[in-house]
Amino acid sequence: MLFKAFLIKYGEIGIKGKNRYLFEDALVRQIGFALKEVEGAFSISKEQGRIYIEADGEYDYEETIAALKRVFGIVGICPMIQIEDKGFENLAEEVVNYIKQIYPENQLTFKVHARRARKNFPMDSMTINKELGDRILKAFPMMRVDVHQPELNIYVEIRKQIHIYSETIPGCKGMPIGTNGKGMLLLSGGIDSPVAGWMVAKRGVEIEATYFHAPPYTSERAKQKVIDLATLVARYAGPIKLHIVNFTDIQLYIYDQCPHEELTIIMRRYMMRIAERIAVESGALGLITGESIGQVASQTMQSLFATNEVCTMPVFRPVIGFDKLEIVDLALKIQTYETSIQPFEDCCTIFVAKHPVTKPNLKLIKRSEEKLVEKIDEMIETAISTREIVICK
């Protein structure tokens, strides 16, 4: 592999004021995590508003790019070559060589972008552009200069060493994990919640997740599926602490005491309450759900209003305005879809009413919940204290 180093471009975080170093440090840290899984050894450095990755010896290029494409905060990945400064003649030779190797067809229109960051280089940027352009034209008579819409942009940066690059592979943008606090994701086995978690993580939020397990109505495999999903999201979001709450007793208690058509709404209200309690304990500052308006009975505006009412924490619903197909597209992109559609989800359909309320009346719901006073607090305590914790990474 010709490329032994990468220049990492980060857009948004570059403009943060005094906090900038915090963002950069977080990005360096996240890149480090991501590259741990890659074959090869790397050093990552921060230098004058740039992040560089250098491979120490042999490494897997494809794997490296794939891993970097999963790091939030990266706008672009530029594979580059680094050469020692041995004067302009040598530089020109290297650039010609570079084009020969990377663009063997060499019939492109091009433009040279020189940048002299180290001011003791004898030529200024404009001169380097002109002179290098001249050399390239001489070496490749088929190439033409086009300063407006070149097919090929050749960047030459004069730093301690000289960097040459011409390609920018798009990154997944967003902000580095760990720069924006923590959120608690309500993770089911479905398509939507992993996408919701991914979207919030993209803004730099560290993710923890809560899953409600209802054995024997849901199986060990259903639980494993959720762990697998959390692990897939963790490829972007970093290790995810998954709280697995046994919800069976609460579910059966509600089923016993409350009107059947209100079961789903009341259940969701208790899920939110429990998730919020765990969130507070974990230091999370918001809940995240995969709800989308009107998708199912429990996601109508009225239902969302009714479930939201039990929380004091903000509830983030990043896919709220998405159609199912739009969510599916994202799930495919982040590769959670295949796992989400595995079939062993709910044998708890016996709990789902044939005609659940779609416009729950909060007053009625609250009245129904009063029937649970006797035992519910204790059951919630038990559910929280007996929860299982799995670190998914």
Place this chain on the structure above:
Amino acid sequence: MIAYLDNSATTKVLDSVQEIMVKTMVSDYGNPSSMHKKGVEAENYIKEARNCLAKVLKVEGKEIVFTSGGTEANNLALIGTAMANQRAGKHIITSCIEHPSITNGMNYLEKEGFEVTYLSVDKNGLINLEELKEAVRKDTILVSIMYVNNEIGAVEPIEEIAAIIKKKNPNVLFHVDAIQAFGKYRIYPKRMGIDLLSVSGHKIHGPKGSGFLYICSGVKIHPILFGGGQQNGIRSGTENVPAIAGLGKAAEEIYQNFETKIAYFYTLKAHFIEGIKKIEGTQIHGLTNQDSAPHIVSVGFLGIRSEVLLHALEEKGIFVSAGSACASNKTAVSATLKGIKVEQNYLDSTIRFSFSIFTTEEEIEYCLLTLQKTLEQLRRYTRKK
């Protein structure tokens, strides 16, 4: 307490099987095709296993072809004989309650231009011999019938079937899927009129990935795997020596004290069935007497989703199989349960219990008690109308 009652899915490996397998991996690890001493050592394990199986079945050692298990044995029998005999005809007969390794093989052959007749079964899972007689034609080349049904333990009248087929058309080959029967019945292919017989190792306390197809000498068959020509070219690929050695050992052991073992199985089964009959809302599929297999009992539980009951039993350390997965998940409804026309309200609610020589009376008792309690709890929460 742990009660593993899923022995038709797979069984625990015997200590003696494990020992011999370790030996073939750790010390006698040669390739049986190698010309040197190491190769001969390895080959001896295969000879030994072959002899064991030949003795048990009263056939020639060279009539045993080792495979990767039951599925491959069934596939080889089906596709191998169909391909080799298609000039004589393209008609095949089977039943509607066969294992997927037969049914899906048949589907493939149908796409390749073969015609397949599927025999119906009665409520006990037995094929109709008159229907069979009618179905055999001049251009019939193969009949494939399972010995013991894997879901409800129905036992097909193999000898009668063989007689009927051969009487009508002596050229028809008779294949028997004996994967659930081997080790539970004494099977002598030559005396029973069986031309091909499939067996799997892991149902008889042998290793997974082991099995064989008995092919009566003179039967025309084409290989379905091509390679170095091992096992007379019928099944190429370096022999899986550990699996073969384990299979041989398991077969040898399973037929020792055979009558005592089978009597024990039927005692367990009778005990279990007696207990089940005392539980309300249950239905046992198929026969319950000694005309049914000694180790399988299939029970429908009214109003209970089989998956839910399975997981509830699992919580109590009892491991069983669901007869048919959630119909709501669109996973295929069991062909056997459909074949014997189980009522709709039992279709989603069937559990298979299957025993082994390691199953104890205590386990059966524990399972019955747990069922009693669990059903009571689960039935409190059935779907509200």
